Amino acid sequence: MKFGGSSVGEAACIQRAADIVESHHAAGDEVAVVVSACSGITDRIIAAADEAATSSEEPAIGEFISALRERHIRLLEATAPDHTRGVTEMIDDLLCRLQNILTAVHTLKELTPRSRDYIISFGERLSAPIFSAALRQRGIPSVVLDGAEAGIVTTANHSDARALPLSEERIRARVAPLLAKSVPVIMGFMGATEQGVITTLGRSGSDYSAAVIGAGISADEIWIWTDVDGVMTSDPRIIEDARVLDEISYLEVMELSYFGAKVLHPRSIEPAMQKDIPIRVKNSFRPDAPGTIIRRDRHLEKRVVKAIALIEKVALVNVNGAQMIGRPGVAKMIFEALAEREVNIMMISQGSSEANISLIIDESHLDAALAALNPILKQGVVREVTHDRDVVALAVVGAGMAGSPGTGGRIFSALGRAGINVMMISQGSSEVNVSFVVKAGDGKRALRVLHDEFRLSENSDETEDAAVSSPQSRDGGPAHARTHLP
Ligand SMILES: Nc1ncnc2c1ncn2[C@@H]1O[C@H](COP(=O)(O)OP(=O)(O)O)[C@@H](O)[C@H]1O
Ligand SMILES: N[C@@H](CC(=O)OP(=O)(O)O)C(=O)O
Structure with a gap:
């Protein structure tokens, strides 16, 4: 299950998402979770990194770090009150590293693709421990893994890296054994090269992380939890009467996402398609709505244009x-x-x-x-x-x-x-x-x-x-x- 930024942006959203995981866990399903950064955080980190690299004046790095801390600690306290101490230490450690690297970027006035990728992975580094703590708060054993620890090995093209085939075996070895005894929470959007250099997978890349992880553990289904009821006939922000599709094929949704339908990252289809794993797109704000199922097209086409x-x-x-x-x-x-x-x-x-x-x-x-x-x-x-x-x-x-x-x-x-x-x-x-x-x-x-x-x-x-x-x-x-x- 992947929870996008809109599904982990507020305490109430994290609670709803944790409820969803809890109900599946209670029903005996084995679940791996992939999370994105809280909504808006990746954009803010990118802006802070760009400012640090280009600003001739002293950038407000301290204020930025404080604002990040305040938002994440608030989420933690509201969703995992019994686990604040350990996770707060973790958040403070992360923020200290982020502050140091932003300061170094400003001193050197240099933001390489490599350091940029490391910096922009912090949104997920901050959200995943909070989500995992919210699960532990409910009595569900949970561990946190970053993309590389989960086994995602990528090409070296920073900010647009792709998972290499050897990821599959590593994910099977590292994530699958955790499923019987816990719910692993994996940081989306990132991986690392074979040499261990952190990479990111392109904007909205957590969908791709989820598909790669799902394929690696041979999941029965990959569920993408977002803020709309499923894949729709068009972008609902432009077409107010756009309709949710019950079903769509891998190829059709690949075309749609390639041409801008933000609901799924275009690369997220291939890993699922290769292993014939259906993808479900569902609304974390309305979990009972059926959502859209994406799979091999086995049915009679009812529509010429979908x-x-x-x-x-x-x-x-x-x-x-x-x-x-x-x-x-x-x-x-x-x-x-x-x-x-x-x-x-x-x-x-x-x-x-x-x-x-x-x-x-x-x-x-x-x-x-x-x-x-x-x-x-x-x-x-x-x-x-x-x-x-x-x-x-x-x-x-x-x-x-x-x-x-x-x-x-x-x-x-x-x-x-x-x-x-x-x-x-x-x-x-x-x-x-x-x-x-x-x-x-x-x-x-x-x-x-x-x-x-x-x-x-x-x-x-x-x-x-x-x-x-x-x-x-x-x-x-x-x-x-x-x-x-x-
Ligand atoms: N065809 C489409 N079907 C559904 N949503 C779409 C479509 N085209 C664009 N969108 C937009 O994609 C958004 C979901 O993607 P995104 O904002 O990245 O969510 P998340 O934070 O869950 O990853 C929806 O809120 C919707 O506005
Ligand atoms: N946080 C990353 C990755 C991501 O997938 O985000 P979301 O699931 O909110 O689209 C980004 O903003 O690009």
Whole structure:
């Protein structure tokens, strides 16, 4: 079970989360817990680290540490009154280390990726002992492990590390034996390289920690406890009548999370999918609500389109040039140059004339992308490289789209009727996702228009766009024979 920042941010939230664990423990389930930092804490630590590294004036490190202490001690006293002494010592020790390293960062005016990762892991270092104490307060034996102690061994790319395959065996050896006699509480979001250097797994990476741990202990299910009732047809902060999906496949949710549905980290699907472990997304504020189950798609598709995601903070890069036509190796040159600078490409589209390749990348990678493409421009094959930061990407997702004619027509007709100009379109051959790019100012309206067009706020059986898929599974094998019902 993973409890996100919103599920451990206040004393009442920790109590509710501990109640959930207690009820499963009492029912005889073996449970491992992964926790995130309390809501807002990681952002604050990042801001403090950046300030320490850049500020020419004396940063208020002492005040920051005091504020962190006050919030966490308050949570501890409210949730584990009989365990305050030992855990307070632990918190004070952690805060002393954090204060020392922030002071060193300020003195040196240097924040390396390595020290940054160590610093931003403190949110989880502080929340996990409190959660574990809240369990002990209820008489449940519990131990705390950091990501590395739990066996998560990662690549060395700081702030975006991935678990290495050898993690599985280590997690099995280190976490599984604890389950029979206790509830281990594992700090999410972090691991360490084989050399023991602390790494973090990318923002919202505790979901990924939970999936890696779940796969390592061969869990029956991985439960992600958050602040909404499950995976929804769209971001409920933008689409107020977004509906909770009972069920969604690994591939569909992977597309949604990749395109910005914050409810799950995109990398958290693969470890579960590889071992065929279902993921349940549930609301820790309403534990009785059924939530969403994510698993291999074994059922008839009722819907052509299931959900729509919007991703902001992206940039469009266009690479143009008549000389690119029919010339082998141009795409290789472009993609190699971008890969060398670690530019992550989210969408690719090439005109059939081959005179243009359009890319969508993370906005923060734009400068690196332009620097990477500049030498190619100088070689003369590419005539111009243009870019636009003022764009967003949308992904329309649903396994029922595969082999179901007319969906693209419906998407783009609806946008056309609403006067929304589409700047780029891309569809993978899996046909689980149609993604496209519009001006940033049109993004939320496009989401609304398509949510209405596919009547996503209504229950599937009442809608007209039910489609019948072949019984062959989408994730498990080819399933192209789908009939679209009028
Ligand atoms: N398709 C979606 N379904 C559900 N939630 C979504 C979706 N898209 C975006 N969200 C947002 O994701 C949030 C949950 O993620 P997050 O804030 O990281 O929670 P946690 O703190 O539990 O990790 C929800 O509150 C919701 O606003
Ligand atoms: N604390 C980390 C990791 C995390 O997963 O958080 P959350 O579960 O609240 O999204 C972050 O803020 O990125």
